[in-house]
Amino acid sequence: MEMALEEARAAGERGEVPIGAIVVLDGTVVGRSGNRTRELNDVTAHAEVAAIRMACETLGQERLTGADLYVSLEPCTMCAAAISFARIRRLYYGAEDPKGGAVESGVRFYAQPTCHHAPEVYSGLNETEAADILRTFFAGKREMS
Numbered sequence: 001m002e003m004a005l006e007e008a009r010a011a012g013e014r015g016e017v018p019i020g021a022i023v024v025l026d027g028t029v030v031g032r033s034g035n036r037t038r039e040l041n042d043v044t045a046h047a048e049v050a051a052i053r054m055a056c057e058t059l060g061q062e063r064l065t066g067a068d069l070y071v072s073l074e075p076c077t078m079c080a081a082a083i084s085f086a087r088i089r090r091l092y093y094g095a096e097d098p099k100g101g102a103v104e105s106g107v108r109f110y111a112q113p114t115c116h117h118a119p120e121v122y123s124g125l126n127e128t129e130a131a132d133i134l135r136t137f138f139a140g141k142r143e144m145s
């Protein structure tokens with residue numbers, strides 16, 4: 001989780017919304033990324049999707065069966081779906097996101113009958129720190145404008 005927070009901070013320093021994600025398989029980090037939507041001009045380049053892409057490329061496979069994903073913020077609907085499609089075993093996240101989340105908030109993607117693989121979910125890891133990174137970032141944005 002510390003590494004996910006590092007990726008979040010690094011994303012913030014690049015001017016991206018500070019969210020970070022890590023994919024771990026058998027104790028090895030196989031994917032890590034922060035948000036890259038601005039850098040790549042790609043609305044799908046959320047930290048979770050970018051980390052999953054990197055892990056799939058590293059391993060040369062389409063699915064990440066048995067891998068765990070750590071992310072600083074509750075995943076959105078798109079990322080919750082990507083995590084499901086990648087067959088992630090466990091999802092660990094930090095802060096909840098009542099406005100944009102899709103795991104325990106919003107559409108509760110994994111509880112839907114159309115979801116065919118749900119990871120085990122562990123929320124609230126380093127929750128305060130994860131939320132502070134976002135709060136500080138957006139407070140800074142408001143001051144600048």
Ligand SMILES: [Zn+2]
Binds near residue numbers: 048076077
């Ligand atoms: Zn997302």
